Each structure stands twice: as structure tokens, then as C-alpha cells.
Amino acid sequence: MIRSSPTHPHHRTRTLLAGAATLGVALTACSAGGADQADAAGPSAKAPEISVNLHGKHADAGEPVRVKITDGRLSKVTVRDSEGGGLPGKVSGDGKSWTSGREAAPGTEYSVRAEDDHGASARAGFTTAAPDKVNKLSLVPGNKTTVGVAQPLSVVFDHPVKNRAAVERRLDVTTSNGTEGSWGWMRDYSGKDRVDWRPREYWKPGTEVSLKADLNGVDSGAAGGWFVRDYATHFTVGERQAVKVDLDEHRLRLTRDGRTVKDVPMSAGTPGGDKASWRGTAVLMAKEGTINMRSETVGLGDAYDKMVDSSMRLTWSGMYAHAAPWNKAYFGKANKSSGCVGMSDKDAAWIYRHVHVGDPFEVTGDDAKGTIAANNGYGEWNLSWADWQTKSALGGDPN
Known part of the structure; x- marks a missing residue:
């Protein structure tokens, strides 16, 4: 997998957390197979005491979910939203904590289920604050299309993207043959922020290309707003x-x-x-x-x-x-x-x-008036590979 991608001050109301929500033995143990899980694990099993860094009805979006256990070890944690989607994560080596691999999205209700090494479990829940502004994007090429060997991946955003590195980290390109390429940021001809992924050389015919833009829960930065969904596209490279x-x-x-x-x-x-x-x-x-x-x-x-x-x-x-x-x-x-x-x-x-x-x-x-600019259509091929790489927010000048 190859990984990447004029405002006024923007203020976003954030809920200040005095502490993490703690759930102790008062929580009812989860049921499994029609029997109380504490009973199934033995008479000494009880709901574990856990804490979650996000809680309440106006929790901060854009933060990973962190679950800690007071006694014992965590064996499994599941975090799901109200539509059935989940946040993947990992239990720490000592079993004392779990951290999601993705951030909590804005305006979303989440449920947390934590299971300890004795099979007992506890539940928690929270809702993130609604976004004050939503950012969207358009993708080229379209899904399930066939394109020529010079076609770049191109993403144009509705609103400015100040947190370019954070966005670029969530843009994952995979190819069927390990094609080398890089993201480059620019101002689109329309005036909007844009990031393109260009191969080092023209694509090889027959290459299969996929983009997963896992942006749900990512903050664009000042004047840009939040992403509230993921995006994807897949295309095939045609003849040379x-x-x-x-x-x-x-x-x-x-x-x-x-x-x-x-x-x-x-x-x-x-x-x-x-x-x-x-x-x-x-x-x-x-x-x-x-x-x-x-x-x-x-x-x-x-x-x-x-x-x-x-x-x-x-x-x-x-x-x-x-x-x-x-x-x-x-x-x-x-x-x-x-x-x-x-x-x-x-x-x-x-x-x-x-x-x-x-x-x-x-x-x-x-008989020409100059060279096509990178943002005038798809003119990035007029930059050397070294110059193109400097336009990545992760590898050089993001402007």
C-alpha cells in the first residue's frame, strides 16, 4: 500500500472535560446466550470498572476513544455508532487500556462495550457535538471507470483545508503493481483547495487503482469544517x-x-x-x-x-x-x-x-505562450518528480 492526500480565525466550541466517565459495579453485566455473563463466568465475576475519555452528549469529536480498566485486564472493546459502524482499535500490551485507531466523528452517538479477561463486561455511551461546518469533496476519476495513462487522482474540497497533513494521512492509494506516486497540494483553478496523486511516470496499462479516503471525524482546520463521511473510488488504466x-x-x-x-x-x-x-x-x-x-x-x-x-x-x-x-x-x-x-x-x-x-x-x-500550470487542468506532469514530491504535506512544502 502506498500512503499519502485566505481565511479568518475559526473558533470551534469544545466541551471541556473535567474527567473521564467512570462505570463501576453498578453497571449491569452484559448478557450472552441468554444467561448473565457474570453468572456464566462464575459467582465471583462482576462488571469491570472502566473509564472512557469521551462522555456526555457534547463530547469532543476528532479525538480517539480511550477506554481504561481499573482492575484486571481488558480482552476486547467494541465501539459502535448508532448506524452500526465501528471504530477499530487495539488493547495495550499490559491490557489496561484500549485506543481506537480512528477519531470519533462529530454529531454521532456511540456505544462502548468493554470485556475483561474473566468474560465480564460493562457498557458506556456518549454523543459527540454536532459540527458547526461540514467539508465535502469531489473525486476524479469516477468509480469503476477506465482512464488513460496520464490521469492523476484528484480531490477538490468544498472548503479550505488547513490541516493538510492530517487529511493526507487519511488518503490511502493502493495499486495492483506497486506503482510509485505522491500527493501534491495546490489551489485549483476554481480557487478551491485540491490535492492530486500522480505516479512518478505514466501508469502501466491495466493497472488497478483504489483510493480510500477515511476522513470521517477529521477536522479540516480554520474555516474548513469537519468531514462527516468516508469516500472511495476505483479505476482501471487503459491502453498506452x-x-x-x-x-x-x-x-x-x-x-x-x-x-x-x-x-x-x-x-x-x-x-x-x-x-x-x-x-x-x-x-x-x-x-x-x-x-x-x-x-x-x-x-x-x-x-x-x-x-x-x-x-x-x-x-x-x-x-x-x-x-x-x-x-x-x-x-x-x-x-x-x-x-x-x-x-x-x-x-x-x-x-x-x-x-x-x-x-x-x-x-x-x-509557438507557445508558456507552460501549462499544474492546476490548469492536470498539468502536474510539467513538474519534475522531485518538485512534485515537495508539494506533499507530509514530505515537503504543502503549498
Whole structure:
């Protein structure tokens, strides 16, 4: 398993505990098989005296549950919420305490059952305070999807995440072949906090990838709120494909397993200004089909307003590959578009049918306005592996 992932001061009301709740012999021993467990264990067995660090109806969320026994040794502790979910944990080596491996979630009612080494047991219960704010997230790729070899795992949060290390520790990636990778934090193009998991190199075809985001009970930090559920996704990596866009030669080539299977003329963005194309590696974000493209949405005034076929999104800033029959005089000859990679209707439709979301578009050449940023779509492939690793909250600069 490979493990990872502008605010105002945020104050969260916390219940100050004067001490742990103690349950002594007044608690009734639990029953088993229809007989009182104390009787079953012998006439001298009695309910153990235990203490729980969380108690009452406004207990602190985000804390592990700790159970201690006054006399004897604990053999088993079970902590369950009102919906039947449990908090796993371990008994200490001396048998005197038990600690949950996960934190108590906010706004949740828990029951505790502790059994000692004589088979007698005691119960306790508590309810955590409701969250004042809830944080949610969106995951890419979607569950049970097949993607191209450059597709990263991407998590975008609804609210800011100040406790990045705490969140990243709960993001567990497993792969079918031990793929090396790392999480990296950034500000998404939308302005929200985002963390992506990128392999060191492109995925191997056929790799199975799973993410478990066990975030229930984790505090995002100031202005972010609590996570109140877990998340998961699973996807498969498809065939080895890449699209190579040469701005200087005005050609677009689809390669499969290193072999060119389609080579078409194209015209990219007009060099020398805002209409130039980006260079670097983009990842095909979506196949959007026929869409309305308006220049005002990308800061180019009223230069165009067109219905465009075979549209393949490459960046959030509006760079696409698509059909551009109005530009046919320049295909294979010059870059004269408003930033996108344009082809004939026939060629664009062929490329559209054969590429997959997650395929890399590797754009090279001098006729560019700069390199695609990491947060502009999935531009993290434009960072070296060493630079990418520094963006992990656990291994370097989290910003």
C-alpha cells in the first residue's frame, strides 16, 4: 500500500472535560446466550470498572476513544455508532487500556462495550457535538471507470483545508503493481483547495487503482469544517496512448504503444500574444462533443461565438483540441487559431473517437505562450518528480 492526500480565525466550541466517565459495579453485566455473563463466568465475576475519555452528549469529536480498566485486564472493546459502524482499535500490551485507531466523528452517538479477561463486561455511551461546518469533496476519476495513462487522482474540497497533513494521512492509494506516486497540494483553478496523486511516470496499462479516503471525524482546520463521511473510488488504466502536438510542424499525431497510428495536419494558437497555445503535457479532461465556444469566456472579447464539434478539453483556461473547418487554409502550415488545436471535421472526429479521458497531450514547439500550470487542468506532469514530491504535506512544502 502506498500512503499519502485566505481565511479568518475559526473558533470551534469544545466541551471541556473535567474527567473521564467512570462505570463501576453498578453497571449491569452484559448478557450472552441468554444467561448473565457474570453468572456464566462464575459467582465471583462482576462488571469491570472502566473509564472512557469521551462522555456526555457534547463530547469532543476528532479525538480517539480511550477506554481504561481499573482492575484486571481488558480482552476486547467494541465501539459502535448508532448506524452500526465501528471504530477499530487495539488493547495495550499490559491490557489496561484500549485506543481506537480512528477519531470519533462529530454529531454521532456511540456505544462502548468493554470485556475483561474473566468474560465480564460493562457498557458506556456518549454523543459527540454536532459540527458547526461540514467539508465535502469531489473525486476524479469516477468509480469503476477506465482512464488513460496520464490521469492523476484528484480531490477538490468544498472548503479550505488547513490541516493538510492530517487529511493526507487519511488518503490511502493502493495499486495492483506497486506503482510509485505522491500527493501534491495546490489551489485549483476554481480557487478551491485540491490535492492530486500522480505516479512518478505514466501508469502501466491495466493497472488497478483504489483510493480510500477515511476522513470521517477529521477536522479540516480554520474555516474548513469537519468531514462527516468516508469516500472511495476505483479505476482501471487503459491502453498506452499519447497525443503529440508539434506547434512548429503544425502536426498532431496519435501514438499507441509508441507507434504512430494517426498523423494529421492542424493549426494551433496564433503566436506572440494571448491567443498562443500552451506548451507542455496536458491531460485530456473530458470529451465534450459539440459545444458553444465564446471568446469572452477566455478573456478574448467578442472574437468568436461558434458551435464547435469534436471538442476535447485540455485545460480549465479553455484550451481544446477540436474541429475547426473555418481554419482549413492553415492546417499543416501556420498557427492561426485563438489558442486551441484545430483540425478538419474528419480528422477531429477520428481523433475524438480514439482518444480516452486521461490520455496525455504532449505539446512541443516554440509557438507557445508558456507552460501549462499544474492546476490548469492536470498539468502536474510539467513538474519534475522531485518538485512534485515537495508539494506533499507530509514530505515537503504543502503549498
